[in-house]
Amino acid sequence: xxKDKAPITDKARYARLRREAIGQGLRRLYDGVVxxxxxxxxxxxxxxxxxxxxxxxxxx
Amino acid sequence: xxxxxxxxxxTHSSGSDDTFKAELLSLVPYLRAFARSLSGRHxxxxxxxxxxxxxAWQSRSSYLPGTxxxxxxxxxxxxxxxSERRRAWRQEPWDSEKAANLHSYSESQTSxxxxxxxxxxxxxLPNEQREALILVGAGGFAYEEAAKIINCAVGTxxxxxxxxxxxxxxILDGDEQLPMSDRPPEGEAAREILSxxxxxxPHHGGDKRR
Numbered sequence: 001x002x003k004d005k006a007p008i009t010d011k012a013r014y015a016r017l018r019r020e021a022i023g024q025g026l027r028r029l030y031d032g033v034v035x036x037x038x039x040x041x042x043x044x045x046x047x048x049x050x051x052x053x054x055x056x057x058x059x060x
Numbered sequence: 061x062x063x064x065x066x067x068x069x070x071t072h073s074s075g076s077d078d079t080f081k082a083e084l085l086s087l088v089p090y091l092r093a094f095a096r097s098l099s100g101r102h103x104x105x106x107x108x109x110x111x112x113x114x115x116a117w118q119s120r121s122s123y124l125p126g127t128x129x130x131x132x133x134x135x136x137x138x139x140x141x142x143s144e145r146r147r148a149w150r151q152e153p154w155d156s157e158k159a160a161n162l163h164s165y166s167e168s169q170t171s172x173x174x175x176x177x178x179x180x181x182x183x184x185l186p187n188e189q190r191e192a193l194i195l196v197g198a199g200g201f202a203y204e205e206a207a208k209i210i211n212c213a214v215g216t217x218x219x220x221x222x223x224x225x226x227x228x229x230x231i232l233d234g235d236e237q238l239p240m241s242d243r244p245p246e247g248e249a250a251r252e253i254l255s256x257x258x259x260x261x262p263h264h265g266g267d268k269r270r
Contacts, residue, residue, distance in 0.1 A: 015229075022228055023197055025178040030198035033093035042088050045110050046081055049117050 080120055084113055087130050090199070094134055097194045098141055100183035108144070112137040128205065135209045138191065181231040189224030196221050 008016075091112055096105035115136050116123075123132055182190055188210075195206040196217065203221075207214045 018229055018233075019225060021174075022178060022225065022232065025175050026182070026193065026198040027200075029175060029179055029182075030093045030097055030194065033096050034089045036089070036092070038085075038088050038092070039106065041106070042085070042110065042113070045113060046085055046117075049114065050077075050081070 077120070080123075081117075083129055084116060084133075087133055088113070090130055091133055091137055094137055094194065094199065095141070097179075097182065097198060098138070098191060099145075100179070108137060108141055111140050111144075115140065131201070131205050131209050134195070134199075134201075135211075138209060142187075177232055178228070181228050184231055185224055185227055189220050189227060192217050192220035193224035193228070197225070 088109065091109040092106060095108040095112070096102065099105050099108060112133060116133055119136075123129065182193070185193070191210060192206060195201045195209060196203060201209070203214050203217050207217045210217060
């Protein structure tokens with residue numbers, strides 16, 4: 001699309017599109033996990049961490 | 061100087077612990093994503109993320125408030141992963157079914173098959189390229205931040221990202237069976253990657269069933 005520099009060959013354009021697609025795929029894989037609901041175990045763990053490191057503060 | 065006081069963790073220790081814990085919790089999704097893309101496994105990844113939380117909690121006094129907590133956590137997770145992996149390297153057989161389930165993107169998104177291919181190809185990269193690519197290409201870290209997490213020079217991260225991208229493309233295009241880093245990784249890792257590839261891609265390139 002951009003005509004400002006030397007004409008882009010089909011090969012180069014293809015390579016760039018592939019690169020972008022792969023980059024997008026990588027982000028999507030990662031974001032897919034980020035957007036998953038956090039399993040309860042993590043909450044439980046953080047609660048337990050509290051109790052184990054702070055035995056004097058009784059869990060309410 | 062008192063512009064942002066609400067989230068400051070400089071008060072009483074119990075209060076700061078609570079804040080720290082809340083911050084940890086808020087970053088759990090990223091820890092899970094990093095763990096899963098780094099390890100290429102579904103179940104073990106959450107264990108890894110949880111161990112990271114425990115480690116982080118235990119060493120919370122060494123975290124410098126105001127610095128990038130996410131990067132700090134990622135550093136811990138990464139260390140955990142490599143030390144653990146050294147131990148458990150051969151215990152778990154690679155399961156390509158699980159590898160294909162690495163991600164849980166919404167099915168409506170375009171090419172699920174290609175995403176799955178990318179996930180597998182990512183696991184075939186040398187560790188150094190994979191982690192660089194995940195941090196910069198997927199996690200959105202700046203090269204400088206990634207360099208701190210990996211504990212290497214910024215230029216090194218840049219070249220690893222570039223090489224990782226090329227290698228991924230080569231794998232996905234089926235040009236190349238195994239991307240070699242110019243410094244060979246630990247022999248064992250290389251062998252493992254090779255055997256993974258053998259199991260994963262009997263006919264590489266076009267594994268799009270449907």
